[in-house]
Amino acid sequence: MYVVNSREMRAIDHYTIEQIGIPALVLMENAGRAVAEEAAKLAGGDSRRFAILVGKGNNGGDGIVAARHLMEFGNEVKLIYATDPATFEHEAAIQRDIARKLNIPYENYSEGSPPIPWRDYDVIVDALLGTGSRGAPRAAYAKLIDEANGSGLPICSLDIPSGLDPDNGGVHAPCIRASCTVALAFSKRGLEQQPGADYAGRVIVRAIGIPKAAAEQQGVHTFRIEEPLLSDTLGLRNYEQRSSDTNKGSFGHVLVAAGSLAMSGAGLLCAKAALRAGCGLVTWALPESWLPSIVGQLPEIMLRGMSDQGLGDWSRITPQALIELSEKKAALVFGPGVGRFTDDTAWLRELWEGTSCPLVLDADALNMLSGSSSDSGSGGFKAWPKRSSPVILTPHPGEMARLCGKSVKDIQMDRIATARTFAEEHGVTLVLKGAHTVIASPAGDVFINPTGNAGMATGGTGDVLAGITASLLAQGKTAIQAAALGAYLHGAAGDRVADSRAYKASLIASDIIEQL
């Protein structure tokens, strides 16, 4: 499903109206009708009392249409205008006049108005501000939003909750806290990122007559991952299907280079997740001095002790040894639990240049990459030689901040733009983890993952994701397919765990592997 920002939505609206010739009033009628249907469902019955909060733009116009349909469905409605309706223009003015002729009750609300008697209503429809809103809600809009939030009534937001930044998911003060949001034509970026997603409640995308092709025509390349998208846009049709006459050699051999004495669990989780995600074989390369303690824990996985001079870490293991081991492997995942050591950035660069294996770099490997930016005048790893095989980076926001030399707050402010720019500039596939993980390709496509839950914010879940991603890569998926499908399956397995538990926060990383 397409996810648009306000500029793209404006261009699509314009194209649909001016080039295709579908009149704006037709789109508005479809929008208002769709919202009325969803608001009626939220109200859960006939003869309910709706307060429709109306702003001066097209969002307000849609709201007036919704009021008309809700009334036709047999409900009581009242329009509450946040701006003097005499100042309305274009389609909103037409809807205002229709509402007057139909004697739809209304009141003009201003900053000085007394509080609305909310007990007279069952449901609020928020049609104050849509994709044309800029900055924090002003004057009467702000006061009305505060009142609505304090009313305790369920709120159905039209297109976006008023007060939400439609482009990055930031929320202004105040912002409507909706029970559900009816997104028109396409989802909006602000609904797909935190904290906006929490304010939006359940997001329902409704068609209003704008053809999907209009989004493609306008060059939209941000998507929400869902099953149809996996098969259509990502080319992953029947991704679980295997021919009957097959053998383990057909599904790739993953090399996991992970773990140290203090963090052996990271390697264990990563290797086990790789195997569960369907690759044919997994070899786990680990410092040899603690290999004996692992023997027997993972009977399906081959172990390879790397000469570590008895230290139990990666500081004495040569990149050359790992490069040799990576020959004939279909994917190499490096980083979980390896720790940092002297000159590790140069170490990683040798691996980068020396192996032709597709790479998944996670955890400390990302911190090693960040180190390349502090080599004076080096230009960071962007200046490293181009690789012929793909690289997937899987940073959480802290690691991403180090990679970009920014603060976590800056990264979280616009995750979609950050991930896209980084992937394009560095020629890598990037998985920016966290709620609504963002996956960006070097070509500039962005996929937002809707699966997963807060119970997954626990040690080791990232190691599991790295293993799953490498496994899919080894099975012949492209980098963007492996990264997007990996994040989707990882989150879906996490959701299954949460759904099966009395206490959702009890989820631990191994549970995700078992639910794959």
Ligand SMILES: NC(=O)C1=CN([C@@H]2O[C@H](COP(=O)(O)OP(=O)(O)OC[C@H]3O[C@@H](n4cnc5c(N)ncnc54)[C@H](OP(=O)(O)O)[C@@H]3O)[C@@H](O)[C@H]2O)[C@@H](O)CC1
């Ligand atoms: N085009 C179409 O046919 C279709 C459009 N559709 C619908 O239109 C919506 C977009 O409509 P839109 O562009 O008119 O903007 P919208 O969000 O209603 O209001 C902007 C107005 O509010 C004001 N304002 C802005 N910021 C403010 C603030 N912070 N605090 C207070 N006021 C603020 C600003 O006024 P100004 O400040 O400029 O005087 C401006 O006039 C979209 O979300 C969807 O619902 C769909 O049905 C599809 C078909």
Ligand SMILES: Nc1ncnc2c1ncn2[C@@H]1O[C@H](COP(=O)(O)OP(=O)(O)O)[C@@H](O)[C@H]1O
């Ligand atoms: N609130 C959340 N909602 C959805 N997924 C989450 C949430 N918090 C964490 N996750 C997922 O859990 C994983 C955590 O990875 P990471 O931070 O690297 O953990 P670790 O380093 O302990 O392995 C990521 O895949 C992330 O997207």
Ligand SMILES: [K+]
């Ligand atoms: K709204």
